[in-house]
Amino acid sequence: DTAVSQTPKYLVTQMGNDKSIKCEQNLGHDTMYWYKQDSKKFLKIMFSYNNKELIINETVPNRFSPKSPDKAHLNLHINSLELGDSAVYFCASSQSGRLTDTQYFGPGTRLTVL
């Protein structure tokens, strides 16, 4: 049983398109996150939700819009894709956002914008 799953695993698309990445966790956690990993492997948080409420919203272009239909799901929708959006996107979850909580990561979605 996969704890944090993401679909799709790979996404190749043209500039200007709109795409979505889905994330689901079956751990019963209250908090979910989206991270972006660039080509040099640098990881940076984009968003976090706690009980479907947006908690963290880093300096991310408003073309990126997270949506949490319920506690177990956090989707990422990207409008008007640009070349610079090419990266690996990781979803993660934790029990809450406490200092002692472990964040569990999904396998990642590799987005390539042509």
Next chain:
Amino acid sequence: GDSVTQMEGPVTLSEEACLTINCTYTATGYPSLFWYVQYPGEGLQLLLKATKADDKGSNKGFEATYRKETTSFHLEKGSVQVSDSAVYFCALMRGSTLGRLYFGRGTQLTVWP
């Protein structure tokens, strides 16, 4: 602002060699510190963590001690295996920014048989 600095890789070792990956941090207050590992083609997994000064985290033969006086959290292993080949990330989280993990840039480790 908060930040984590890791030694640059890649690091290449022979099996059974000793490993040290340096990590220092900048943060106000008392952050929690983490090491995550990313195996090829996979997401990140927590390797170990320490939540207060002088705590030692350990797992799978890896250890790291939270040193507040030197703001460091170096990762060590006495004898590496081929299966340890991965990218290792040091990270911190502060109490006032709950949930926000700040990552270092990662260190690629390759272990040869």
